[in-house]
Every structure is written in C-alpha cells, then in structure tokens.
Amino acid sequence: MSVMKNQSIVISRELSLENKPTKMPNIKVFGGSSHTDLAHKIADRLGIELGKVVTKKFSNQETCVEIGESVRGEDVYIVQSGCGDINDNLMELLIMINACKIASSSRVTAVIPLFPYARQDKKDKSRAPISAKLVANMLSVAGADHIITMDLHASQIQGFFDIPVDNLYAEPAVLKWIKENIPEWKNSIIVSPDAGGAKRVTSIADRLNVEFALIHKERKKANEVDSMVLVGEVKDRVAILVDDMADTCGTICHAADKLRNAGATKVYAILTHGIFSGPAISRINNACFEQVVVTNTIPQEEKMKQSDKVTVIDISMMLAEAIRRTHNGESVSYLFSHVPL
Numbered sequence: 001m002s003v004m005k006n007q008s009i010v011i012s013r014e015l016s017l018e019n020k021p022t023k024m025p026n027i028k029v030f031g032g033s034s035h036t037d038l039a040h041k042i043a044d045r046l047g048i049e050l051g052k053v054v055t056k057k058f059s060n061q062e063t064c065v066e067i068g069e070s071v072r073g074e075d076v077y078i079v080q081s082g083c084g085d086i087n088d089n090l091m092e093l094l095i096m097i098n099a100c101k102i103a104s105s106s107r108v109t110a111v112i113p114l115f116p117y118a119r120q121d122k123k124d125k126s127r128a129p130i131s132a133k134l135v136a137n138m139l140s141v142a143g144a145d146h147i148i149t150m151d152l153h154a155s156q157i158q159g160f161f162d163i164p165v166d167n168l169y170a171e172p173a174v175l176k177w178i179k180e181n182i183p184e185w186k187n188s189i190i191v192s193p194d195a196g197g198a199k200r201v202t203s204i205a206d207r208l209n210v211e212f213a214l215i216h217k218e219r220k221k222a223n224e225v226d227s228m229v230l231v232g233e234v235k236d237r238v239a240i241l242v243d244d245m246a247d248t249c250g251t252i253c254h255a256a257d258k259l260r261n262a263g264a265t266k267v268y269a270i271l272t273h274g275i276f277s278g279p280a281i282s283r284i285n286n287a288c289f290e291q292v293v294v295t296n297t298i299p300q301e302e303k304m305k306q307s308d309k310v311t312v313i314d315i316s317m318m319l320a321e322a323i324r325r326t327h328n329g330e331s332v333s334y335l336f337s338h339v340p341l
Contacts, residue, residue: 024046024047024048024324024327024328026073026074026075026106027046027048027074027075027076027077027323027327028051028069028071028074028075028076028077028105029042029043029046029048029050029051029076029077029078029079029323030050030051030053030067030076030077030078030079030096030100031043031050031051031053031078031079031080032055032078032079032080032081032089032092032093032096033055033089033092034080034081034082034083034084034089034092034298035079035080035081035083035113035296035297035298035299037296037299037301038079038081038113038296038297038299038316038319039079041314041316041320042079042111042316042319042320042323045316045317045320045321046320046323046324051067051068051069051071051076052067052068052069053065053066053067053068053096054066054068055092055096063088063091063092063095064095065092065095065096065099067096067099067100067103070103071100071103071104071105072103072104072105073104073105073106074105074106075105075106075107075109075327076100076105076107076108076109077109077111077148077323078093078096078097078100078108078109078110078111079111079113079319080092080093080096080110080111080112081112081113081114081297081298082112082114082115082116082117082118082298083114083275083297083298083299084298084299086116086117089116090116090135090138093110093112093139093142094138094139094142095142097110097139097142097143097144098142098143100143101142101143102143107145107146108143108144108145108146109144109145109146109147109148109323109326110139110144110146110147110148111148111149111319111322111323112147112148112149113149113150113273113297113298113315113319114149114150114245114273114275114297114298115132115135115149115152115153115157116135117131117132117134117135118132118152118153118154118157119132119153120132121133121153121154121156121157122154132157132160133160136157136160136161137160139161140161140162140163144163145163145164146163146164146165146166146326147161147163147164147165147166148165148166148168148319148322148323148326149165149166149167149168150167150168150169150170150272150295150297150315150318150319151167151168151169151170151244151245151272151273151297152167152244153244153245155167166322166326166332168318168319168322168332168335168336169335169336170272170295170297170313170315170318171200171203171204171207171336171337172318172335172336172337172338172339173295173313173315173318173339174204174242174270174293174313175204175207175208176339177270177293177313178208178240178270179208181291182238182240182268184238184265184266185208185210185238185240186210187210187237187238188208188210188237188238188239188240189205189210189211189212189213189232189233189234189237189238189239189240189264190204190205190208190210190211190212190213190240190242191212191213191214191215191232191234191239191240191241191242191255191259192212192213192214192215192241192242192243193214193215193217193241193243193251193252193255194214194215194216194217194243194251195214195216195217197214197242197243197244198214200242200243200244201214201242204242211232211233212232213230213231213232213233213234213239214231214232215228215229215230215231215255215258216228216229216231217229217251217254228254228255228258230258230259230262234259234262234263234264235262235263235264236263236265237264237265238264238265238266238267238268239259239264239266239267239268240267240268240269240270241255241256241259241267241268241269241270242269242270242271243269243270243271243272244271244272244273245271245272245273245274245275246269246271246273246274246275246276246280246292246294247275247276247277247278247280248277248278248279248280248283249276249279249280249283249284249287250283252269252271252287252292253283253284253286253287256269256287256288256289257287257288260288266290267288267289267290268289268290268291268292268293269289269291269292269293270293270294271292271293271294271295272294272295272297273294273295273297273298274292274294274295274298274300274303274310275298276303276310281303281306281307281310284307284309284310285306285307285309289309290309291309291310291311292307292309292310292311293311293312293313294310294311294312294313295312295313295314295315296312296313296314296315296316297315300312317339317340318335318339318340320340321335321340322335
C-alpha cells in the first residue's frame with residue numbers, strides 16, 4: 001500500500017513539473033548600449049534574466065566591455081542595433097563578441113535588428129567602398145558564429161558572410177497592423193517609394209489581395225531626390241507607402257505629396273527602420289501623412305515625443321522567437337509569414 005502511495009506521489013510530482021514552464025538551459029542574452037529597452041523585452045519574452053555586462057569608455061574614448069558572468073559552454077546572444085553613435089556601438093558589439101568567444105562560449109550570435117552600413121552594399125561609382133562587406137568581415141573575425149537581423153537593405157548582404165545569416169521580415173507584423181488599424185484597408189493600394197522596393201510591396205499587396213504602385217525616382221546626389229514619376233492608379237484610394245528605412249525622409253515626404261496630388265484619400269507610411277536624422281521629424285510633421293508607422297528595431301521614444309504622427313510596432317517577440325528557435329535547433333522560416341503569439 002505504501003509503495004503505491006509513493007508511486008502516486010512521484011507521478012503527481014512529475015505531472016506538476018511538466019506543467020511548469022521550463023527555463024532554457026545554456027543560454028545567455030546580453031544587451032549592448034544602443035537599444036537596452038529592446039534587449040530587456042527580448043529577455044522578458046524568453047523568460048530569462050538579461051546577462052550582466054558593463055560598458056565604459058576610457059578618457060581617450062576607447063571602449064571597454066566587462067562581461068559580468070560566466071559564459072563557458074553557453075549559447076550567447078548579443079543584441080545591438082546599428083543606430084545612435086553607430087561607430088561606437090559597432091565597436092562595442094565587436095568587443096562583446098570577442099570577449100564571449102575567448103571566454104569559451106560554445107556559440108556567439110549577434111542579433112542586429114538594423115544592420116549598420118547596409119546602404120553601402122555595392123560599388124556604384126569608382127573608388128567607392130563596399131562598407132557592408134567590411135562590417136561582415138569584422139563580425140566574422142571578431143568571432144560571431146551566426147547573425148540574426150531584420151529587413152536588410154539588400155538581401156544579397158547575406159552573401160558577404162561565410163556564417164549563417166537569418167534575415168527576418170517585418171512584413172507579418174506590418175500586415176497585422178494594417179488589418180487592425182486601417183478600416184479601409186480593402187480599398188488601399190500599396191506603394192513603393194522607389195523601384196528597389198518593388199518586391200517588398202508586391203508581396204504585401206498579394207497577401208492583402210490589393211493592387212500596388214511604385215514611384216520611380218532619380219537622385220542627383222545622396223539624400224536628395226531630383227524627380228519622381230508615379231506608376232499606378234491611386235485615385236480615391238488609401239495609399240500605404242512601404243519601405244525598409246527612412247533617414248532624412250525627403251523621399252517619403254515627396255512621395256506622399258505626389259500621391260495626394262494624384263487623388264489618394266489618405267496616405268500612410270510604414271517603415272521597418274525609422275532612422276529619422278536631420279530634418280526628418282519636421283518634414284513628417286509638415287507632410288500629409290495620417291500616420292508614420294515604424295518598428296522598434298531602433299529606439300523611437302524621443303521621435304514619438306516630437307511627432308504625434310509616429311506610431312511604433314513592437315517586433316521584440318519576433319526576435320525573441322528567432323532566438324528561441326535557433327537555440328532549440330528549430331526552423332526560423334515560420335517567422336517569415338507569421339507573427340508569434
């Protein structure tokens with residue numbers, strides 16, 4: 001009788017353990033100083049504590065990083081976005097990767113929501129550098145075993161690496177936002193502000209079962225648009241401009257005016273990376289946008305204070321799920337078309 005009682009206690013104890021969420025073993029997530037809020041959100045989503053790390057600068061401005069806990073045999077993820085003081089943050093990421101690597105971590109993954117220098121991805125004039133390739137080489141030499149990033153400016157950048165690169169897409173989160181926040185989305189048209197983004201807008205338009213248009217632009221020099229030609233019919237429709245990034249916002253503000261003049265009833269802009277440097281915020285405030293929607297691949301708190309048109313989609317759950325799946329050896333391609341719950 002006592003044997004049966006003991007067995008029932010063991011079984012009930014095993015069942016109660018099964019129902020409890022098990023912590024992921026052998027994983028450490030560290031956050032760089034570029035976007036601490038996103039790193040905390042990712043760690044919370046994974047149900048783990050963010051790793052202890054201290055970053056400081058010497059008086060000569062050299063970066064110093066101290067990893068505050070053991071990473072021996074651990075699967076390490078370092079969250080650092082290419083924003084703010086880009087060069088300092090990139091150097092900090094490289095030092096953190098190297099510090100973990102030489103401290104005997106089993107694998108180091110750099111989680112870089114916005115890849116730095118991604119726009120310098122080709123030699124478009126003589127003696128121009130291909131800086132994105134240089135950054136790829138630096139990350140590999142520092143000791144990175146794997147890269148997780150989001151909406152690369154050109155997906156060919158993955159070919160600059162000899163290590164695995166997971167390029168996640170904001171598209172599932174964008175589709176979800178459109179359906180939940182634009183009541184007239186069935187009468188919308190998805191517009192690319194340049195020919196390079198045609199593939200991105202056709203994919204979204206197909207998923208929403210609406211039409212798409214694009215704007216052909218010509219640049220005389222960087223960050224200045226010379227002329228624009230609209231290809232497509234936007235009259236009496238809600239126009240949704242979609243792009244991977246906006247820096248000074250000259251292009252999307254010109255595009256918004258073009259769409260309004262062509263008869264669009266409302267104009268929204270949805271951007272994965274809202275860099276918003278220089279006169280960007282004043283341009284957005286003066287433009288005819290209903291809303292400018294960005295993801296939190298880079299911090300947006302200050303921008304939201306400066307403009308009530310700026311709205312943020314949280315993508316921390318997508319990055320957290322990519323980390324979880326990578327750690328457990330599962331497929332990440334599910335995230336290309338679904339938003340994790």
